[in-house]
Amino acid sequence: xxxxxxxxxxxxxxxxxxxxxxxxxxxxxxxxxxxxxxxxxxxxxxxxxxxxxxxxxxxxxxxxxxxxxxxxxxxxxxxxxxxxxxxxxxxxxxxxxxxxxxxxxxxxxxxxxxxxxxxxxxxxxxxxxxxxxxxxxxxxxxxxxxxxxxxxxxxxxxxxxxxxxxxxxxxxxxxxxxxxxxxxxxxxxxxxxxxxxxxxxxxxxxxxxxxxxxxxxxxxxxxxxxxxxxxxxxxxxxxxxxxxxxxxxxxxxxxxxxxxxxxxxx
Numbered sequence: 001x002x003x004x005x006x007x008x009x010x011x012x013x014x015x016x017x018x019x020x021x022x023x024x025x026x027x028x029x030x031x032x033x034x035x036x037x038x039x040x041x042x043x044x045x046x047x048x049x050x051x052x053x054x055x056x057x058x059x060x061x062x063x064x065x066x067x068x069x070x071x072x073x074x075x076x077x078x079x080x081x082x083x084x085x086x087x088x089x090x091x092x093x094x095x096x097x098x099x100x101x102x103x104x105x106x107x108x109x110x111x112x113x114x115x116x117x118x119x120x121x122x123x124x125x126x127x128x129x130x131x132x133x134x135x136x137x138x139x140x141x142x143x144x145x146x147x148x149x150x151x152x153x154x155x156x157x158x159x160x161x162x163x164x165x166x167x168x169x170x171x172x173x174x175x176x177x178x179x180x181x182x183x184x185x186x187x188x189x190x191x192x193x194x195x196x197x198x199x200x201x202x203x204x205x206x207x208x209x210x211x212x213x214x215x216x217x218x219x220x221x222x223x224x225x226x227x228x229x230x231x232x233x234x235x236x237x238x239x240x241x242x243x244x245x246x247x248x249x250x251x252x253x254x255x256x257x258x259x260x261x262x263x264x265x266x
Contacts, residue, residue: 003081006059007088008095010051011187014063015096017047019120019192023100026116027107041173049166056162064185065089066223070145073241074227086187093191097121101199114205121192123181123215124208131260133211134253136179137218138225140172144184145226147172149234183215184223190216221249 001009021043024032032039052061060077062068065086071077100120101108111117118124125133147168151161173182183189190212197207228242 001055001058003059004084004088006055007062007085008092010055010059010061011063011089011092011191012096012099013051013054013092014044014047015093015188015192016099017050018044018188019097019100020103023104023107023120026111026119027104028111028116030104030107037178038174041170041177044173045166045168045170047166048169049162052162052165059085059088061162063089063092063187064219064223065187066141066185066219067145067148069220070223070227073224073245074231089187090191090194093187094195097192097195098199101195101201108204109202112203114203117201117204118196118206118208119181121196122189122208122212123183124211125180125214126178128211129260130214131253131256133180133214134218134256136176137183137215138222138249138253140176140180140182141184141219141222142226142229143172143176144168145223146230149227149230180215184219186216186219188215217252221245221252225249 021032021035021040024030025035025040027033048063051063055061055063062071062085068077068082068085068089072079072082104120108117115124125136148165151164151168172184176182193207193209193212196204197209224245225242228239228245232238232242
């Protein structure tokens with residue numbers, strides 16, 4: 001199997017468990033209805049663990065454009081391979097979302113809330129506020145890339161790294177996910193959001209494209225700066241790339257601040 005197909009398969013596995021638990025917890029007449037945030041974060045973490053076990057030795061199991069781009073910025077991954085990896089991740093996420101649509105086929109019509117249906121596929125803010133929502137995704141993905149570098153630098157018994165990565169996802173979800181649903185992965189949000197838009201889901205509403213850029217831009221910036229920060233702080237290598245990403249991030253956040261409402265929605 002090629003690295004491209006490894007990313008397709010690994011990301012599909014991730015979404016099968018992640019979107020699957022969201023469907024179980026959100027959709028009417030599901031036995032798992034209202035299972036709660038702890039169950040959701042555990043399933044996402046286990047999905048990442050299995051995806052990494054499945055394709056770690058094939059593609060490195062990035063499963064996330066923020067990881068791919070972050071590693072490219074630090075020089076640990078070739079920029080020439082970035083587009084193909086991201087394409088594979090988006091395709092895998094889309095396929096995984098389509099399978100979950102079929103898995104819960106009778107439940108879409110039984111569920112009256114369009115927002116609950118969208119929540120199976122993509123993230124959304126608990127309190128809509130552009131600057132704060134972008135910052136939440138930035139911080140969560142900064143921590144993700146920093147944590148992945150910590151795990152990679154440790155001396156683990158062979159085979160335990162995917163478990164550590166899964167636990168990291170669980171911890172990020174529990175600690176940071178309450179604000180935006182912790183996409184921390186552009187493919188995880190965009191691929192299923194596209195699926196929501198094109199699938200014949202009974203009674204679905206808007207795919208909320210107005211918000212969709214936040215779980216893409218926030219994780220890409222946060223992940224890139226997290227990877228470069230680790231290189232600067234722990235490898236004593238403060239690179240030009242660090243300053244480039246930092247300046248871009250400041251500019252994006254400045255724009256987000258000025259377009260955000262000055263008072264939070266109640």
